[in-house]
Amino acid sequence: MKYEVVMGLEVHVELATESKLFCSCSAKFGAEANENVCPACAGMPGMPAVTNKKAVELGIAAALVTNSEITRTMFFDKKNYFYPDLPTGYQITQLFAPICRNGWVEIETGEGKKKITLKQIHIEEDAGKLVHDNRTGTSLVDFNRASVPLVEIVSNPDFRTAEEVVTYLEKLRSLLSFAGVSDCKLQEGSMRCDVNISVREKGSDKLGTRTEIKNMNSMKAIAAAIEFESQRHIDALETGSEVLVQETRRWDDNIGETFSMREKENATDYRYFPNPEIMPIVISDEWISAVRESLPETAQDKYIRLTQKLGLSEYDSSIITGSKNLADIFDETMKYFNKPKEVVNWIIVELLAIAKGDNKGGDDVKIDCKKFAKLIELVDNNTINRGVGKKLLSLVWKEGIDPDVYVKENNLGMVSDTDMIGQVIKNILTMHSKSVDEYKSGNQKVFGFLMGQVMRELGGKADPQVIKKLLTDLLAGK
Amino acid sequence: MNRVVLEDCIMQKGIPVTAGSKILENFISPLTATVVNKLLDHGNVIVQRAKMYEFGIPNFFTDDSDEIPEAIKVVKDGVADYSLCNDLFGKYRRNAAETGCCYIHPTYGTVSRFGLIPLVSSMDQIGVVCKSIPEGLKLLSQIAGNDLEDGAMFPEKFYDYAKNKQSISVGIPESIVNKADQETQSAIKEFAEKFNSVNVDLEYFDVYKQVMMILSCAEISNNISRYDGIKFGYRASGYKGIDDLYIKTRSEGLGVETKLAAIMGAMVLSKNQYTPYYEQATKIRRLIKESLRFDAYDIIVLPCCISEDPYENLSLFALPNLVGLPCASFSYKGQGIQLIANVKNENLISTAWEVCMA
Amino acid sequence: MIDIRDYEAMEKLSLSEAERNWVSSCAELLLKSFDELEKIEADVDPLITVLDILNIFREDVAVKKVSREEILSNAPEQYDGYIQVPKTLE
Numbered sequence A: 001m002k003y004e005v006v007m008g009l010e011v012h013v014e015l016a017t018e019s020k021l022f023c024s025c026s027a028k029f030g031a032e033a034n035e036n037v038c039p040a041c042a043g044m045p046g047m048p049a050v051t052n053k054k055a056v057e058l059g060i061a062a063a064l065v066t067n068s069e070i071t072r073t074m075f076f077d078k079k080n081y082f083y084p085d086l087p088t089g090y091q092i093t094q095l096f097a098p099i100c101r102n103g104w105v106e107i108e109t110g111e112g113k114k115k116i117t118l119k120q121i122h123i124e125e126d127a128g129k130l131v132h133d134n135r136t137g138t139s140l141v142d143f144n145r146a147s148v149p150l151v152e153i154v155s156n157p158d159f160r161t162a163e164e165v166v167t168y169l170e171k172l173r174s175l176l177s178f179a180g181v182s183d184c185k186l187q188e189g190s191m192r193c194d195v196n197i198s199v200r201e202k203g204s205d206k207l208g209t210r211t212e213i214k215n216m217n218s219m220k221a222i223a224a225a226i227e228f229e230s231q232r233h234i235d236a237l238e239t240g241s242e243v244l245v246q247e248t249r250r251w252d253d254n255i256g257e258t259f260s261m262r263e264k265e266n267a268t269d270y271r272y273f274p275n276p277e278i279m280p281i282v283i284s285d286e287w288i289s290a291v292r293e294s295l296p297e298t299a300q301d302k303y304i305r306l307t308q309k310l311g312l313s314e315y316d317s318s319i320i321t322g323s324k325n326l327a328d329i330f331d332e333t334m335k336y337f338n339k340p341k342e343v344v345n346w347i348i349v350e351l352l353a354i355a356k357g358d359n360k361g362g363d364d365v366k367i368d369c370k371k372f373a374k375l376i377e378l379v380d381n382n383t384i385n386r387g388v389g390k391k392l393l394s395l396v397w398k399e400g401i402d403p404d405v406y407v408k409e410n411n412l413g414m415v416s417d418t419d420m421i422g423q424v425i426k427n428i429l430t431m432h433s434k435s436v437d438e439y440k441s442g443n444q445k446v447f448g449f450l451m452g453q454v455m456r457e458l459g460g461k462a463d464p465q466v467i468k469k470l471l472t473d474l475l476a477g478k
Numbered sequence B: 001m002n003r004v005v006l007e008d009c010i011m012q013k014g015i016p017v018t019a020g021s022k023i024l025e026n027f028i029s030p031l032t033a034t035v036v037n038k039l040l041d042h043g044n045v046i047v048q049r050a051k052m053y054e055f056g057i058p059n060f061f062t063d064d065s066d067e068i069p070e071a072i073k074v075v076k077d078g079v080a081d082y083s084l085c086n087d088l089f090g091k092y093r094r095n096a097a098e099t100g101c102c103y104i105h106p107t108y109g110t111v112s113r114f115g116l117i118p119l120v121s122s123m124d125q126i127g128v129v130c131k132s133i134p135e136g137l138k139l140l141s142q143i144a145g146n147d148l149e150d151g152a153m154f155p156e157k158f159y160d161y162a163k164n165k166q167s168i169s170v171g172i173p174e175s176i177v178n179k180a181d182q183e184t185q186s187a188i189k190e191f192a193e194k195f196n197s198v199n200v201d202l203e204y205f206d207v208y209k210q211v212m213m214i215l216s217c218a219e220i221s222n223n224i225s226r227y228d229g230i231k232f233g234y235r236a237s238g239y240k241g242i243d244d245l246y247i248k249t250r251s252e253g254l255g256v257e258t259k260l261a262a263i264m265g266a267m268v269l270s271k272n273q274y275t276p277y278y279e280q281a282t283k284i285r286r287l288i289k290e291s292l293r294f295d296a297y298d299i300i301v302l303p304c305c306i307s308e309d310p311y312e313n314l315s316l317f318a319l320p321n322l323v324g325l326p327c328a329s330f331s332y333k334g335q336g337i338q339l340i341a342n343v344k345n346e347n348l349i350s351t352a353w354e355v356c357m358a
Numbered sequence C: 001m002i003d004i005r006d007y008e009a010m011e012k013l014s015l016s017e018a019e020r021n022w023v024s025s026c027a028e029l030l031l032k033s034f035d036e037l038e039k040i041e042a043d044v045d046p047l048i049t050v051l052d053i054l055n056i057f058r059e060d061v062a063v064k065k066v067s068r069e070e071i072l073s074n075a076p077e078q079y080d081g082y083i084q085v086p087k088t089l090e
C-alpha cells in the first residue's frame, strides 16, 4: 500500500456522577425532556457555578488509569459560542490547565503491543440535545444533558488503522468502566468519539490535509467511517477529483458516507478565557493517593484473579471481564453463593441467553443478584433441577419473583422420596410391559424411552440420577 | 425593621427581573437571591424594586453624573432606609456621595451572589446604599457570610464589623487628589489632618481604567451571551432561521452601551488580541494587587471625581473592584470622597468615618 | 474608523449605522488607550480571581430545585416539554 492513514482521537466520556458538573440537577440518563434542569443549566442568570467534587475525583481516576501526569493546580475556562443546545452561550471546559497531560494506553495489535500516547484529558460540561421535529419543522431543545460532566481524552495522532482505533476504544472503555469513571455506552452517548484523519504517502513525514469526523455511535460505525473517509482522501490524492479542505464532517450511518458540516465551521473564534467564578483546584499527593486506593480492580487484575485464584477458564474469565456490568454481576452474586464455576456458568450460558432474547448485551443485563444466587443454589443442592432453574431465571428476569417462595408455593421442589419414585416407576413399567419385554430381550435403547416416561410423570422434579438407578434396579427385577 | 429597596438585578422568585434590559422582558425569576432571604430572616421589609440602566453599564464617554439611579434616590428621599445594588464602575459610589448618602462596597466574596444577575463575575459584589456607614454595616452584617450556593466566597459565616482599631493611618495619593477640584482637595486635606497621614504612590493608577475596562468587557460579553431569545426573556419576531433569531433578538434587545461592552469583550478575547489585551490586563491586575502597602496605612482616600471625562474617572473607582477591597463613599464637607481598606477591614472605614464626622 | 463587523458577528449582533458609528469611534478611543498596557513590564502570572481560596466544591448529591414547568414557563416558545427553536440542521 502506497498510502498511510494517520489518525488522532478525541473521546468524550460522561462521568458517572449522580449530579451535574456545576449544579445539583440529576445527571441520570433517560429522564423526560427538560426534567433534570434548573435555572443554572437552563442558562438563566443568578446561579454561580459550584464544582462537583466527585467529577474531579473521577477525572483524577481517568488520569491514573491512563498513566497521565496530573496537573497540580488546575482551573476551568470558558469557551464562547452560540448554539441552541448550549444554554449559557459558553461551555465551561479546560484549555490552559487541563486535569492531566502526557498519558498513554497500551493496546494489543496484530503486530504486538502498541502504546497510544495521550496529549491531555480535560473535564468539561456536556451540551443539551436537539431533536429535529418534522411535524412542526422546528428543532426542540432538551437541557437534561446540559452541564453533565465529561472528560475529553485527546490522543496524539498515533493510529494507523481502524482496528487500532477500535482496539483502543475497547481498552479505554474497559479501563474507564472498571475504574467507575463512566459506564461508557456508545449508544446512549456516554462515550463518543471524534476521529481526526489525514492521509500521506508512506515514508513521508509531512501530514496531509486533516478532517475531523463526528457522529459515530457504534464501534462498527467508527470503523466504517474511517474506511470511508480514508478512501475519500486517497481518491482525492490519486485522481485529484476533489480538493481536500480542513473541515469537520458528519458520518451518516444510513447512507454510509461522511458529509461536510459547513454551518458550524465559520467564525470559530471561541474567545477562551479563564473562568473567574471557579476557584483554582489544587490536587495534592494525598488526594491522588486516596483516589488511587479507592480504585476498584481493573479488568486485567480481575482476569488474573478469576483464572488463577478461582480456577475459571480463560474463555469464561475473558467474557466476564470484558464487561464491567457482567463483572459486577459476578462479584455481587458470589457474595451470596460462593461457587465461581456455577455462577459463571449461569451468567454465560443462561443469563446472557435470556438477555439476548430481550435484545440486551452483557453491558445492559440487570438482575437481582441475591435472587439469582438463590436459584443457582437451589439447583446446586438439588432442590430443583436445572430445567426448573432456567424457568425460574426467566421469571426473576421478567417479574422479579423470589425463587425460594416461588418454589414452595408452586411445589416445584425435587421429589426425593425414593418409595414414591419407585411406585411411579412400577406403574410405568406395568403400563409399558411390551417395552419391558423388549428391554429384557436385549434392546437397551428402550431404557431411554422408559426413563423419559418416568420423568414426565414426575414433572421433571426428581433427580435423573436417582430415577436411573431405581429404574435399572427394578428392570433387573431387584 | 428596615425598609429595603432592591435594584432590578437582584432576583425574587415569581417576580419579573429585567436588570433594566429589554432582553429580559417577560423573564420571571425562578429563584430568590440569598441576600433577600437573609434580609427577610432579619425582619426587614422589601419595599420596592428600583429601576436601573441596562445591567448597570454606564455610558463611559458621556458625563451622566446628574442622572441619579433610583436605588440612590429612594434612600436620599427617605422612601427606604437602604437599597442594594452592584456598583462596578463607580457611578453609585459617586452619586451616593454627591447626594449626601453613603455607598458601602463590601469585600469581594463576603456577600452571596446567588440570585444576582451576573455582569463581571470576578468583581460583582452587592453593596449597600445607606445614610451612614455604621448603619450600612449593620445591614451588611445581616446579609454577609458564606453561602454554599456561591462558589467564590470566603468561608466565614458571619462578619463582625464592630471591632475597632484606636488610631487609623490614612494614605493620601497626593498626585491623584491634586487632579480634583479645589473644594475636594481641601476637604481631603481636612480629613487627613484628623489622622496620621502618609503620601501614597498608587503605582499603575494611570492604567487602572484600561485594566478595568478590558476585564469588564470580556466578562460582560461572556455573561450576556446567555441572552439569546431561546430559553427565556425577549425573542424578536419575524426572524428567518436560527441565526436570524439570535441576531434580531440581541440587536433589538440590548442597548448600545451593552453592545459596546460586548464588542470590546469580543475584541480583547479574540485569538490575536488575547495576549496583548486580556492576558496583559490580568497580569497588571496582579501587579496592582501587589503594589498596595496596607502595612504602611490602614485606608486609602480618593476623591469621587477628577475629570469631566467619565472614562478618566473610572480609574478612581477601579481599585476596590480589581483587588476585591472594601470601600465606602460619602460626602465630607460637601465633597464626595471614598475610603478603601484592606480585605475584610470594613470596620476601619467605619472607624475613620466616625472620627471625621465627630 | 475601525471595522467592527467581525466582532458583531461573534456576538450575534447586527448594529444600525448610527450604533456602528458610535461603537467604532468608542472602540477606537479605547483601543488607543489600551496600547498603554504594552509599555508595562508584567512578568507575573495572570490574576483571574482575587480570592486566595482553593478547592471549593459541592458534594455529588442530586437535588431538584425547580419544576420543569417553572423552567419552561419562561421559554418564548415551547412544544411537548421542549423549548422550540427554528430548525438548526439543513
Ligand SMILES: [Zn+2]
Residues within 6 Å of the ligand: A020, A023, A024, A025, A036, A037, A038, A039, A040, A041, A042, A147
Ligand atoms: Zn441544573
